[in-house]
Amino acid sequence: MNQTGIRYLFVCVLAVGTAHAQNLLTNGSFESPVVADGGFQQFNSGSTGIDGWTVTGPAGRGVAIVSTDYTNSGISFGAEDGDQWLDLTGDASNGAEGVSQTVATVPGQTYTLSFWVGNVSGSGWGIYSSVGLSINGTPVENFTNFYPGDSQTWQQFFYVFQASSDSTTIEFDNLDPTNDNSNGLDDVDLEEGGTASPPPTNLITNGDFEQPIIATGTYTNFNQGSTAVPGWTIVGSAPDTVCIVSGAYIAAGIYFAAQNGHQWMDLTGTGVSSAPRGIAQTVATTPGTVYSLSFWVGNVYNPGGIYGTTSSIGLQIDGKSAGSFTNSATSGVQVWQQFQTTFTASGSSTTIEFDNLDPSDDTSNGLDNVVLQETDSTPVNVNAVYSAADFGGFPTVSPGSWIEIYGTDLASDKRSWAGSDFNGNNAPTSLDGTSVSIEGEDAFVDFISPSQVNVQIPSDIDYGIWQLVVTNADGSSLPFSVLVNPAQPGFLAPGAFNIGGIHYVAAILSDGSYAMPTDAISGLATRPASPGEPLVIYGVGFGPVTPDIPAGEIVQDSNSLAADFEVSIGGQPADVAYFGLAPGFVGLYQFNITVPDVDAGDAVPLQFTVDGIAGIQPLSIAVGN
Numbered sequence: 001m002n003q004t005g006i007r008y009l010f011v012c013v014l015a016v017g018t019a020h021a022q023n024l025l026t027n028g029s030f031e032s033p034v035v036a037d038g039g040f041q042q043f044n045s046g047s048t049g050i051d052g053w054t055v056t057g058p059a060g061r062g063v064a065i066v067s068t069d070y071t072n073s074g075i076s077f078g079a080e081d082g083d084q085w086l087d088l089t090g091d092a093s094n095g096a097e098g099v100s101q102t103v104a105t106v107p108g109q110t111y112t113l114s115f116w117v118g119n120v121s122g123s124g125w126g127i128y129s130s131v132g133l134s135i136n137g138t139p140v141e142n143f144t145n146f147y148p149g150d151s152q153t154w155q156q157f158f159y160v161f162q163a164s165s166d167s168t169t170i171e172f173d174n175l176d177p178t179n180d181n182s183n184g185l186d187d188v189d190l191e192e193g194g195t196a197s198p199p200p201t202n203l204i205t206n207g208d209f210e211q212p213i214i215a216t217g218t219y220t221n222f223n224q225g226s227t228a229v230p231g232w233t234i235v236g237s238a239p240d241t242v243c244i245v246s247g248a249y250i251a252a253g254i255y256f257a258a259q260n261g262h263q264w265m266d267l268t269g270t271g272v273s274s275a276p277r278g279i280a281q282t283v284a285t286t287p288g289t290v291y292s293l294s295f296w297v298g299n300v301y302n303p304g305g306i307y308g309t310t311s312s313i314g315l316q317i318d319g320k321s322a323g324s325f326t327n328s329a330t331s332g333v334q335v336w337q338q339f340q341t342t343f344t345a346s347g348s349s350t351t352i353e354f355d356n357l358d359p360s361d362d363t364s365n366g367l368d369n370v371v372l373q374e375t376d377s378t379p380v381n382v383n384a385v386y387s388a389a390d391f392g393g394f395p396t397v398s399p400g401s402w403i404e405i406y407g408t409d410l411a412s413d414k415r416s417w418a419g420s421d422f423n424g425n426n427a428p429t430s431l432d433g434t435s436v437s438i439e440g441e442d443a444f445v446d447f448i449s450p451s452q453v454n455v456q457i458p459s460d461i462d463y464g465i466w467q468l469v470v471t472n473a474d475g476s477s478l479p480f481s482v483l484v485n486p487a488q489p490g491f492l493a494p495g496a497f498n499i500g501g502i503h504y505v506a507a508i509l510s511d512g513s514y515a516m517p518t519d520a521i522s523g524l525a526t527r528p529a530s531p532g533e534p535l536v537i538y539g540v541g542f543g544p545v546t547p548d549i550p551a552g553e554i555v556q557d558s559n560s561l562a563a564d565f566e567v568s569i570g571g572q573p574a575d576v577a578y579f580g581l582a583p584g585f586v587g588l589y590q591f592n593i594t595v596p597d598v599d600a601g602d603a604v605p606l607q608f609t610v611d612g613i614a615g616i617q618p619l620s621i622a623v624g625n
Helices: none
Strands: 006-011 040-044 054-056 062-067 084-087 098-104 110-119 129-135 138-145 153-162 167-174 184-192 219-222 233-236 242-246 263-266 277-284 290-299 311-317 320-327 335-344 349-356 366-374 381-387 402-408 434-438 444-448 452-456 464-472 480-484 534-540 565-569 575-581 589-594 601-610 619-623
Touching: 110 129, 110 138, 110 167, 138 153, 153 184, 167 184, 233 349, 242 277, 290 311, 290 320, 290 349, 320 335, 320 381, 335 480, 349 366, 381 464, 381 480, 402 464, 434 444, 434 452, 565 575, 565 589
Parallel strands: none
Antiparallel strands: 006 153, 040 062, 054 098, 062 084, 084 184, 098 167, 110 153, 110 184, 129 138, 129 167, 219 242, 233 277, 242 263, 263 366, 277 349, 290 335, 290 366, 311 320, 311 349, 335 381, 381 402, 402 452, 434 464, 444 452, 464 480, 534 589, 565 601, 575 589, 601 619
């Protein structure tokens, strides 16, 4: 994430108008010009026909103003505010089109930008709606409405920034893949106020790989020795060494979105070869100065397919290894994970190199949003943050969920919390001087060690990208960005339960056995479940419960998820007798499920949904006759 502002995210599935005061933008709800009731009107690149806005993008492509009464194939495309909204995909344009507006600003003044992104999911309309925001021509953040719906649902986003000149250009771009025919924007509001730091100076050139421009939905290869990617030199000996990929690229039904802006770097290129491949850039540095390097690694979980299951990148600084970084997210679309490290420059220039570490048959390894900047010296270093590894290990988290923080010098000793660390039913927020804050609010500390700290996120943290800081007697870490979703649910499924590419959920039967093939794991009682037999599964990250139980408390009484929860086994709905936080634990959910009448099998799929959104873990159990 570019640290040029702070992003806030709020969820809304009902289009409720909001009163604005002193909106500096003209026509933020796209009410002018008026289009025919139930229709739409196209405006192509270069047009100023939308009052206040200029249409951007490739020649012949454009956007469309759409009536709130527009319907297509029985789907309603209502506006969020007023009678009209803007479709960034236009009338079958489906490219890198967008709109921009320049407004008068005061240098050093902070401004808050709010806007709504509309999404419809289904055939022809894609799955998500993604909008890219640029300030003064620089991509600063991508915003995605993940919420499905058979009519248009809206999600609000905020971005706070500090103006650098007496005018600022705001631009919104379509980031949806080329087969997605709807991407809504509405109720755009810019006002003075908010809190943001001045934009930092990124010492890396072209760190988001926006140059050279690649045709929408495609990719371009660059071979060893090439300097055609501004700022970077291609290294290695593999053919088709690396490639820049459009964030609208789709292959085998998989969406390869960029983390920031329109494009990203694929360190696997397009050739299949075990030979080295990577990119390098040399930057001016000051000897003895500490620098912070952050970057994002993109992964697609494609077991048995050509994209592999993990993405691993090696980092070299001045020719010496500075570590390897792996994104293990289990999602069928590209998911990005941020990593961060610090180093002290030894000379007046420093060479940063990123290398592909994926096997030769893995043809996707994403790199994006590389940022290098000077920083203060601190021994406490956060490298990565995941949700609890045994419950999915997602790069995104949620309020009340458990996370694992990896780095160096995070704590002076190693231990888990004990009963004496609790204050009644309340969990500790510090162990032996190590504490963790998220946007200034204390998390609940379960485990500490020099290289790993496990905490529970406070339940009242808002959704969005927030700063996590680890503090101990030696000081505080640099802020590390974490993306907090409304929910990030995961069932308990340890790595040892992945057998031959089949990942079994830890489903406990009445006799204490696990619902897996007999003798699946040496020393562990396993057997297939029977139809009609109850089983218990544990999870984290499923969101609030009723009655409310805040994070950091030992659960005393029965409760239930506030969200709708459904589970199926072998495609058949299963009865759920209990779904809520587990009494006697902190932040652990319990699900008592009855196996439906399904065919026997050693790998019967188990799937769940929370408020209609499917969990992304590919899980199975064994079912007998």
